[in-house]
Every structure is written in C-alpha cells, then in structure tokens.
Amino acid sequence: MKVLMILPDGSLPVANKWFWLASEWANLGVVTIVVHCLIGVRDRLDDKRRRLEVLNVELEQSNVELAAREEEIAHQNEELQSQTEELEQQSEELRQQAEELEQQGSDLQELNRELMRREKGLETLLHSGRWMRGDMSESYVMSGVCQAALQILDDVAVAEVVAVRKGAYEVWGDCGFGMRGRMDDGITFEQAFGCLAAESERTAGLDDIRQRSDLRFPASRAGRPLVAAIASPVWYEGEVVATLCIYSVEPREWTEHDFSITEWLASQGALALQSIRVQKELETRRRDAENAALQKSQFLAAVSHDVRTPANAISLLAELVERATTDPQQSHRIPELARSLWANARSLVDLVSDVLDLTRLDSGAADLHLTEFPLLELIDAEVFQAETTAVGKGLTIAKVVPSHSVRLLTDRTKLKRVIANLLSNAVKFTERGGVRVECTVGEEVRISIADTGIGIPGDAVDKVFDEFFQLRNPERNREKGAGLGLAICRRLVATLGCTLSLDSVVGAGSTFTLIIPKELVAKPVIADAENSPEARRDHRMQGLRVLLVEDNQVTRAAVEELLSGEGAKVTAAGDGQSALAFLENANFDVLLLDLNLPDMDGAGVLQRVSESGQVLHRKIVISGDARPERLIEVTKLGADEVLAKPVSLARIRAAILKDGASSDQNGLSTTT
Structure with missing residues (x-):
C-alpha cells in the first residue's frame, strides 16, 4: 500500500514527491506490464478463440458429415431391413416353390406314365396307320x-x-x-x-x-x-x-x-x-384311266385303219377313173367307178363325222335345240329311209304306231339320229326275217326296234355301246359300219334325258328300246294336218335364182353343176366382196353361203344382206362350223337353215324347197 504524506499547506514533501513519482512510474510500469500481459493474454485468447472458431467450424463440418453418415447409415439400415424382408419373402417363396416342385415332380411322374401310354398308343396308331x-x-x-x-x-x-x-x-x-x-x-x-x-x-x-x-x-x-x-x-x-x-x-x-x-x-x-x-x-380311277388309255389307243388304231381303207380305195378309184377317161374301151366303167368312188367318200365322211360327234359329245358340247314336232312323222321318215336297204336284202319293216298324234318337245335332230342309227343297225345285221318298229304311249313313250338277226351274247351286251365294237366283224368290213353308231346313240340318249335298253337272244334277234320320259311329251293335238306329208307342196327348182358363195373351187363347181342340172340359175362367187357385188346388181331367190371366206366372214355377208333390205326366199348357210354359238349368231342375222358339211344335192335341194320348216328355240332349223 502506498502512503502519501501531505503537508499542512497541502503540498507534498520533496521526498514524498520523488517517492510518489517513483511510485507512479512503478505503477505505470506495473500497469504497463499488466497491460502488456493483458494484451498478450488477449492475443493468446484471440488466437485460441480463432483456433476454437476453426475447431468449431471443423466440428460443425464433422457434425454435418456425421449427420450425413448417420442418415446414410439409417438409410442403409432401412435397405438392410427391406432386403431382410425380401430375403424372408424369397425364402417363403422358395419354400412354396419347393413344395410346388415336389408336387410337379409327382405330377410329372404321372404325366410321364401317361405319355408312355400315349406313346405306346401312338406307336400302335402309326403301325396301323399304314x-x-x-x-x-x-x-x-x-x-x-x-x-x-x-x-x-x-x-x-x-x-x-x-x-x-x-x-x-x-x-x-x-x-x-x-x-x-x-x-x-x-x-x-x-x-x-x-x-x-x-x-x-x-x-x-x-x-x-x-x-x-x-x-x-x-x-x-x-x-x-x-x-x-x-x-x-x-x-x-x-x-x-x-x-x-x-x-x-x-x-x-x-x-x-x-x-x-x-x-x-x-x-x-x-x-x-x-x-x-x-x-x-x-x-x-387309276385302273379306269389305264383302261381309258388302252381304249383310246385301240380307238385311234381303229380310226386309223378305218380311215386308211376308204382313203386308199378313193385314191385307187380316182386313178381308175382317170384311166377310163383316156381309154375309150374303159369308158363304160366310169359310172360304176364313180358310184364306188362316191360310196367310199361317203364312208370316209361318215366316219370322220362320227368321230367328231363322239369328241363333241364327250367334251360336253352337245347343246340341246328344243323344238316341238310330231313323233310319228319322224318315225315314218326314218322307216322310209331304211326300207330301201331292207328291200334290197329281202327284209320287211313292220311299223306299229298309235292312231293318234304324239308330239314331243326335245331336240329333233338328235332323236332322229338315234332312231336312224338303231334302224340302220337292225337292217344291217339281219339277213332273214325283218325288223319291227313299235311305238307305245303311256306315261312315257317307248320306241322299240326289234330284229330277227344274229343276236348278241350276254357277255357282249354291255360292249356293243363301246366305240368300234362290232360283233362278228373281226375283219372290220366297212359295209357293216365303223362301230360308232351305238356309242353315239348312248351319248345322245343321255344328252336328251332318255334311256336306252337292250334285250337280245343269240340266234333269235335283238330289241333296242328307247324310253322317252313324260316330261318330253307335249300336249296332244287332235290333228296334225299342217305338218303331215300329204300337206306338203311339191316345189320345183326350175328357174330359181341361186347365189352360191363358196371359196373352194371344186366344191363351188360341183354344187353349181348339180343345181344347174336341177333347173336352177346359179351365180357363183368365190369370196364375200364378189357376193355383195352380185347382190347389189341382181335379185336372187336363194342364197347358199359358206361362212369361212378368204376376205371376210360369211356372217358379214348376212349382215349386209339384212341391212340392204333385199328379200330372199331362203338364206341357207353351208359350213363345217356348226357350233351352237355360231348357229345363234347366223340366226340373228337372218339365216333360215344351216347345213353342216359334208352335204349332198338332196339335202341342198330339200333345204331350198323347204316351206314352213320347223325351227328350234332360236328360230333356226339345223340339218346335220
């Protein structure tokens, strides 16, 4: 403790002054020291504070990182817990799968046993499945x-x-x-x-x-x-x-x-x-095809034989005719040779026509041309045609028909051919006795043609309808035909919707019966005078003006000569343009027209005639193309009749002189 001594006057003693000063300096030094120490302490404290702040910052960062670590650990704990749950679930699923596998194993064993049974059954099926x-x-x-x-x-x-x-x-x-x-x-x-x-x-x-x-x-x-x-x-x-x-x-x-x-x-x-x-x-079917192929080979062989025979005869006869025309001593033989030549040519034409007819019928191209006509007239006409051959052989043809008229609604041409073929065969294969034609009418019409010929053995009854089958004709005598008539009849009858039966006794004769169903019978009429033979007028060709259009020179010359011999005035044209020129400059009664012309189709000629308005008594087409669509075409163009080649003078004359000819549903009368 510092003690100051003060004098009464209030002053200090000198000694005290120096002491006081020393004390003050001492105090000041102490204070200075203290201050210096305080400053040092403060600096140290500031340094510690700074270090503490750094440590606090680091601690805060550590706390943040620790919090993040704790959060991450917590998240990992959650994931571990979830994985644990998943593992527990998977463990449960594995247990269930193990149970299912165990059940499936049992099922597979049963299925395996069943598959073995099926395999064995399939083996049996495969074995028997041959x-x-x-x-x-x-x-x-x-x-x-x-x-x-x-x-x-x-x-x-x-x-x-x-x-x-x-x-x-x-x-x-x-x-x-x-x-x-x-x-x-x-x-x-x-x-x-x-x-x-x-x-x-x-x-x-x-x-x-x-x-x-x-x-x-x-x-x-x-x-x-x-x-x-x-x-x-x-x-x-x-x-x-x-x-x-x-x-x-x-x-x-x-x-x-x-x-x-x-x-x-x-x-x-x-x-x-x-x-x-x-x-x-x-x-x-394979066997049928093989048989058909064999029959086809036999058919072609027979056709080849039957074509070569008359063709060879025609060639030889033509040579004989040529010699006879140059040798006066042989000229008397010309008519006989000509008749033989005509007969062989007719035979060849008939054969080719029959083969073409068979082909057309087998291809399904046989269309029906329905007309209504009197049946008895058709039978009379065919019996009249067959009587010439029958009388020549000393045979008789008896005819038994109803007293009343019977009219049919069917294809007259095809039915006519069937009856003609049956009559021709009956006369051809009968040497003694005769032929009986009988027509009976009930619910159906039956036409029986019986002969007293050689008869047909039982094993040959079905074969007589085959192509080129001829009983007792191994040499294929052409006078007995080509063996195609009954084959054609069978196809025509089927096309008409009729039936054909055969009864035969060897040595006693044969009976062919054609049955026409009632659907083809037209309503009966009291009289048929208009179409009866007696009602037909006798036409003559004398003076008839005929335009003949034919591109084949030989055919054109032959028809022209034959018609001229009948008294007709014939103008001949070899092509369509010439025919049209004749028609423009002259009038004609009859047009005989071939369809296949070198410069134009014959249908074009008909078209021009129709457009010109020229009136012709008859427009007759002569062609080898007798397809149904072709017939319809020429009918629409005004043709009155179609004659299918080959034709004879008698057929041409009949077509020219025909009056009131029957026609089919297209208005066309077709002659084959």
Missing part, C-alpha cells in the same frame, strides 16, 4: 384305333368301332375281348350305347350301365362284365358312319380328358377311313 396303302382293310385299321384307346386311357378293358346300321350290330374293329372273343348275344345297334352318340352326334359317357336299363353292352366270353362306357361319333363326308365305344369293367366318372382323348381317337378313325376309301377310289 392305311395310306390302298390294300389296307378298314377292319385292321379300326382295330388298331381300338388298341390305341386301351393303351392311352386308364382302367379301360374293351374298345370297338360299330357301324351305324339300322337293326344290325356291325363291328368294324375291336380290341380287348380276349382270346375267346366276344359273345354273340343278338344285340342291335338301337340297343347299344353307341347309338346315343350317333343320334346326338356328340361324345357321350355313361358312368354305370345300371343307370340305363334300356341299353346293352357287348360282352366277352371270358372276363368281367362291362359296366361303364364312353362313345364318340366317327364322321365321313358329313355323316356319322360309326361310333368308337370304350368300356370299363368298373363304374367310372369320365373326365374332360377322357372325352378329349376319345374324340381325338374317333377323329383318327375318321381320317383312317377317309384315307382308305380315297386310296381305293384313286386306285379305281
């Missing part, structure tokens, strides 16, 4: 299907395929009845369980036969009785033809699986049945 061969029997294949059924389905003892037959219990195949076989207990199809599947056209199952006292099951001679059954229909061409029946010796509740297998096996049976029958049909 039904793709045509020689495999239906019974063998159906028994294979039954065997497969027993191998595929569990707890079944017997299987059978039963045909759907009223009353009869016809088994196509079976399996499981044992060595001693099945019992024949007189069961009918209506009593069988398979009848239910056939009637309902669906698969049916019966758990216990005691539920249906009206049904009966088949039974084996040895073994337990059958109690349950399942049956499925077997289809063929849209109809149930059989049923596959599978039986069990124990009551059984049939499952959907059993229904599916049974239906599948029934479909296999249907496929087998179809394959067998298709193969058999193909085999039949």
Whole structure:
C-alpha cells in the first residue's frame, strides 16, 4: 500500500514527491506490464478463440458429415431391413416353390406314365396307320384305333368301332375281348350305347350301365362284365358312319380328358377311313384311266385303219377313173367307178363325222335345240329311209304306231339320229326275217326296234355301246359300219334325258328300246294336218335364182353343176366382196353361203344382206362350223337353215324347197 504524506499547506514533501513519482512510474510500469500481459493474454485468447472458431467450424463440418453418415447409415439400415424382408419373402417363396416342385415332380411322374401310354398308343396308331396303302382293310385299321384307346386311357378293358346300321350290330374293329372273343348275344345297334352318340352326334359317357336299363353292352366270353362306357361319333363326308365305344369293367366318372382323348381317337378313325376309301377310289380311277388309255389307243388304231381303207380305195378309184377317161374301151366303167368312188367318200365322211360327234359329245358340247314336232312323222321318215336297204336284202319293216298324234318337245335332230342309227343297225345285221318298229304311249313313250338277226351274247351286251365294237366283224368290213353308231346313240340318249335298253337272244334277234320320259311329251293335238306329208307342196327348182358363195373351187363347181342340172340359175362367187357385188346388181331367190371366206366372214355377208333390205326366199348357210354359238349368231342375222358339211344335192335341194320348216328355240332349223 502506498502512503502519501501531505503537508499542512497541502503540498507534498520533496521526498514524498520523488517517492510518489517513483511510485507512479512503478505503477505505470506495473500497469504497463499488466497491460502488456493483458494484451498478450488477449492475443493468446484471440488466437485460441480463432483456433476454437476453426475447431468449431471443423466440428460443425464433422457434425454435418456425421449427420450425413448417420442418415446414410439409417438409410442403409432401412435397405438392410427391406432386403431382410425380401430375403424372408424369397425364402417363403422358395419354400412354396419347393413344395410346388415336389408336387410337379409327382405330377410329372404321372404325366410321364401317361405319355408312355400315349406313346405306346401312338406307336400302335402309326403301325396301323399304314392305311395310306390302298390294300389296307378298314377292319385292321379300326382295330388298331381300338388298341390305341386301351393303351392311352386308364382302367379301360374293351374298345370297338360299330357301324351305324339300322337293326344290325356291325363291328368294324375291336380290341380287348380276349382270346375267346366276344359273345354273340343278338344285340342291335338301337340297343347299344353307341347309338346315343350317333343320334346326338356328340361324345357321350355313361358312368354305370345300371343307370340305363334300356341299353346293352357287348360282352366277352371270358372276363368281367362291362359296366361303364364312353362313345364318340366317327364322321365321313358329313355323316356319322360309326361310333368308337370304350368300356370299363368298373363304374367310372369320365373326365374332360377322357372325352378329349376319345374324340381325338374317333377323329383318327375318321381320317383312317377317309384315307382308305380315297386310296381305293384313286386306285379305281387309276385302273379306269389305264383302261381309258388302252381304249383310246385301240380307238385311234381303229380310226386309223378305218380311215386308211376308204382313203386308199378313193385314191385307187380316182386313178381308175382317170384311166377310163383316156381309154375309150374303159369308158363304160366310169359310172360304176364313180358310184364306188362316191360310196367310199361317203364312208370316209361318215366316219370322220362320227368321230367328231363322239369328241363333241364327250367334251360336253352337245347343246340341246328344243323344238316341238310330231313323233310319228319322224318315225315314218326314218322307216322310209331304211326300207330301201331292207328291200334290197329281202327284209320287211313292220311299223306299229298309235292312231293318234304324239308330239314331243326335245331336240329333233338328235332323236332322229338315234332312231336312224338303231334302224340302220337292225337292217344291217339281219339277213332273214325283218325288223319291227313299235311305238307305245303311256306315261312315257317307248320306241322299240326289234330284229330277227344274229343276236348278241350276254357277255357282249354291255360292249356293243363301246366305240368300234362290232360283233362278228373281226375283219372290220366297212359295209357293216365303223362301230360308232351305238356309242353315239348312248351319248345322245343321255344328252336328251332318255334311256336306252337292250334285250337280245343269240340266234333269235335283238330289241333296242328307247324310253322317252313324260316330261318330253307335249300336249296332244287332235290333228296334225299342217305338218303331215300329204300337206306338203311339191316345189320345183326350175328357174330359181341361186347365189352360191363358196371359196373352194371344186366344191363351188360341183354344187353349181348339180343345181344347174336341177333347173336352177346359179351365180357363183368365190369370196364375200364378189357376193355383195352380185347382190347389189341382181335379185336372187336363194342364197347358199359358206361362212369361212378368204376376205371376210360369211356372217358379214348376212349382215349386209339384212341391212340392204333385199328379200330372199331362203338364206341357207353351208359350213363345217356348226357350233351352237355360231348357229345363234347366223340366226340373228337372218339365216333360215344351216347345213353342216359334208352335204349332198338332196339335202341342198330339200333345204331350198323347204316351206314352213320347223325351227328350234332360236328360230333356226339345223340339218346335220
């Protein structure tokens, strides 16, 4: 403690002054030291504060990082917890999968056993499925299907395929009845369980036969009785033809699986049945095709022979005629040679025409041209034609026809040819006695042509309608024809919708009967005077103006000469333009027109004639093109008649002089 001494006057003593000063300096030094220490402490404190601030910052950063770490750890803990839960769930799923695998393993074992059964059944089907061969029997294949059924389905003892037959219990195949076989207990199809599947056209199952006292099951001679059954229909061409029946010796509740297998096996049976029958049909068709090819070869050989024979005769006769014209001593033979030449040419033309007719009929190109006409007139005309040949052989033709008129509505030309061929054959193959033509009318019209000829053996009755078949004519004598007449008749009769039958006794004769159905008979009329032969007027060709249009020079010259010989005035043109020029400069009564001209179609000539307004008594087309569409075309252009080549003078004259000719539905009269 510092003590100051103060004088009474208030001043300090000198000593005290210096002491005081020293004290002050000491205090000041102390203060300075203290201040300096304080400043040092403050600096140290500031330094520590700064360090502490840095540490606080670092601590705060560490806290932030620690908080982040804690958050991350918490998140990881959540993920670990979630993974733990997932692992627990997966563990549960694995346990369930293990149980399922265990169940699937059991199911696979059962499925494997079933697959083995099916494999064995399929092997059986494949073995019996060689039904793709045509020689495999239906019974063998159906028994294979039954065997497969027993191998595929569990707890079944017997299987059978039963045909759907009223009353009869016809088994196509079976399996499981044992060595001693099945019992024949007189069961009918209506009593069988398979009848239910056939009637309902669906698969049916019966758990216990005691539920249906009206049904009966088949039974084996040895073994337990059958109690349950399942049956499925077997289809063929849209109809149930059989049923596959599978039986069990124990009551059984049939499952959907059993229904599916049974239906599948029934479909296999249907496929087998179809394959067998298709193969058999193909085999039949193959044999038919081979026979047809053989017949075609024989047909061509016969045609070749029959064409060469008259062609060769024509060539030789032409040479003889040429020699006779240059040798006066042989000139008297010219008429005879000409007749022989004409006969052979006619024979060749007839043969070619018959072959063409056969081809046209077989190709389905035989269209019907319906007309209404009197049948008795047609029969009279054909009998008149045949009488010339019959009288020459010393034969008679008796005719028995109804007293009243009979009119038909059909193709007159085709029916005429059938009757003509039958009459011609009757006269041709009869040497003694005669021919009888009889027409009877009831619900149908029957035309019988009977002869007293050689007759036809029973084994040849069906063959006489084949091409080139000629009984007792191995040398193919052309005087007995080419053997195509009856073949053509058979096709024409089918085209007309009629039937043709044959009755024959060897040595006594043959009777061909043509049956015309009532649908072709027109309503009867009281009189037919207009179309009777007596009502026809006698026309003459004297002075008729005829324009002949024909590009073939030989044909043109021959027709011109023949018509001129009949008194007609013939103008001939070789092409269409020449014909049109003649028509513009002169008037004609008759136009004879060929269709196939070198410069234009004959239809064009008809068109120009129609447009010109020139009136012609008859417009007659002569052509080798007698197709139905061609006939319709020329009819629309005004043609009155078509003559199919080859033609004779008699046919041309008849066509020119025809008055009130019958026509078909197109207004066209066609002559062949």
